[in-house]
Amino acid sequence: MSNSAVVRWTVGLSAAVAGVFAFAVVRLQQPLSEADVDGPQTYCYQGVRTHDDEQPTAQCFTVEDGRFSRVFAWDDASLTTTPGFVIPGLWDGHGHLLQYGEFLHSVDLFGASSFDDVRGRLRNYVDANPDAGTSEEWIRGVGWDQNVYGRMPTAADIEEDELLRGKFFMLDRIDVHCSWVSQAVLDLLPADIPDVPGGDIIREPGMGVFCDNAMDMLYAIFPAPGREKKRAFRDVSIMSNSAVVRWTVGLSAAVAGVFAFAVVRLQQPLSEADVDGPQTYCYRGVRTHDDEQPTAQCFTVEDGKFSRVFAWDDASLTTTPGFVIPGLWDGHGHLLQYGEFLHSVDLFGAASFDDVRGRLRNYVDANPDAGTSEEWIRGVGWDQNVYGRMPTAADIEEDELLRGKFFMLDRIDVHCSWVSQAVLDLLPADIPDVPGGDIIREPGMGVFCDNAMDMLYAIFPAPGLEKKRAFVSTAMAKLNEVGIVGMHDAGVFPNHLELYADMAGSSSDWTVRVYAMLECAQRNTYCPDAAAKVSRVSDLLSVRSVKLFADGALGSWGSAMIEPYSDRPETSGSLLVNATTLTNLAKSWAAFGYQVNIHAIGDLANRLAIDALEAALVDVCPESGGSGAEVHLAACQADRRFRIEHSQIIHPDDQKRMHALGILPSIQPTHATSDMKYAELRLGPERTATEAYRMRSFLDIGPVLGSDFPVEPPNPFEGIFAAVARKNPATGHGVDGSSDGWHVEEALSLDEALLGFTRGPAFGAFMEGRAGIIKQGALADWVVLDEPLDALEIDDLRSLKVKQTWVGGRIVYEYPGSEGLEVEDL
Structure with missing residues (x-):
């Protein structure tokens, strides 16, 4: 003040x-x-x-x-x-009530441990929302994971519960790449659903799951939201007797022991904010990531940048408690989807279908009007590997409260969606298979994977602009809590980039720098007019790259493999696009001047991605004599910085090609520790040991580390723990509770992992020297911790809390108790 x-x-x-x-x-x-x-x-x-x-x-x-x-x-x-x-x-009231209310409008299936768990959550939702789940208002959910249940869900899994039977559910898998729908939704689709290119309609053990492009047939019949929305959680202004003076009245009990997180709201957008003159900050220690000056105690900030970084040398300066590291970046996440997840049903960790139904029921109880054809209930996090089979729309229908509601629940890897019967009823009676997708038909309908998910998105009622703004604001606030100052948004539609541009330039809620990868309105196409409209380079929002998709996800057998899956030898996964088209797209986008980033998980998909990127390099940088072609292309790649997103399973021959060309691997360490429980079942021990989840093997070509949130939690310290210990950050254990890390030969050191979340993403976004580093001229982004990282035990990273997060010299997050810290002498 x-x-x-x-x-x-x-x-x-x-x-x-x-x-x-x-x-x-x-x-x-x-x-x-x-x-x-x-x-x-x-x-x-x-x-x-x-x-x-x-x-x-x-x-x-x-x-x-x-x-x-x-x-x-x-x-x-x-x-x-x-x-x-x-x-x-304290600015933690504005907008949060509305965002919380939005979250309660979908069913949380994250963590559902069984089909019974799923049905239990759906029942809870229907109990609270008895009118939801109709053809006009499907019940949406997200978070199921067939890896937890032991098989893919089916529509019949929902129908098992009498309360859920007949309702419209569309439930997204944890990775939102598959939707599990109820029988009511399936009844809207054709009786014989053809396969969908680039998608997967899961037919065994029954219909109900549509993945990737196959989800389009669900979205084609999904009821769009109506104009009138429930406004129980409106933006609230708290004030005194002065009309324009606004402040928060905080009531605290002397016996209370629970503290809320302090969210710091900027008074003006970062694009406009400035400080009156230079400001100097001193801490107990500063890790800079600047090779010429790796440590310091103080820095001066001017015009949102570091103007001086130095050791304490002035007795008049005092230090603030805490240890500083450069602001953290997530190299692969999904901003809008994360915000939507925070307003949907959390199915991560659901242990059974009952658990899932229980979480859906809880949501329905709190949001009795949700789950209509105009407002489906969304959820994410289910895993059929936990439940023993794929879910079905019938699994939702088992709960009377959930029955008839519209649910769309994404699998843990968001490559499959599990929908309720109400959603299925909007699709043709005979749903054809989808190339590049999978419609799960056994044990029943309800799950759509990869390209098959397109049919769900075609009928899904898209949220309105204000909801999307709330999704972005919520997501950024949560990212700031874990020290994230910037992220690579891996696939953003042109209309969403227009929203981003508006918010980045005018909203005080825009507190995370975004390097966005354009995704055309129609996936895997060339849309230069749309790109020309949204292209931009700025410190708050940059759009100069494109996201293409080669295949689906490993958890739902959608990753395209050279050899068949070890646990499903009848399939080798799905390519979402053929090799010729992928190569032509890479060439076109490279000629447009864009960085080309290709989603590839399976070893076949990675091989074709490398082929496409190499062909694009040959086109944009034709050799002009002198050095060999390989050296020449590597020099071209150093300028273009083409990437493979996930780089998850790569044949040894193709690993050598990546090294030779310098193609950037974008890696999510927590994918390895989440997948380790079933990876060897999918791939076999030899393929796992030689091809899967490389990190140290790619260290020399500068991996870009991230989380793939909301598929995984966005906390970078959990990612660092996974990279260093190769254990699950949620449990602290390896496979089957072991104290040993999983394939520790690929582990990174603490310093290497931290660089992967700072300088790695900076290079991958053409921001080296300006982001992920504390040096003169760099963006003034930093994170304050209670202790220096190198003084912690590795296991401490799992519970590490950020004290403060600063972006552009402005504080955007403070942990309770860190406000107004007393200064002390050095």
């Missing part, structure tokens, strides 16, 4: 007795942009913490035209004090 600060403060009232406090919500009579106060208003309290270094405490302040015009100690007997102690206003 200072005399020129915009007025924002918090009054903390402590109660001597334990109890539950109801917060009083005061609604503004007019918008903040129009409200005004008649003359100055003076307020005095028992104490005021200002966060102003020149005047850290006060008792009174005067407000005029929405700003503090005077901050002072009590010096006038005519002034009376109001009980309470004031701190600067």
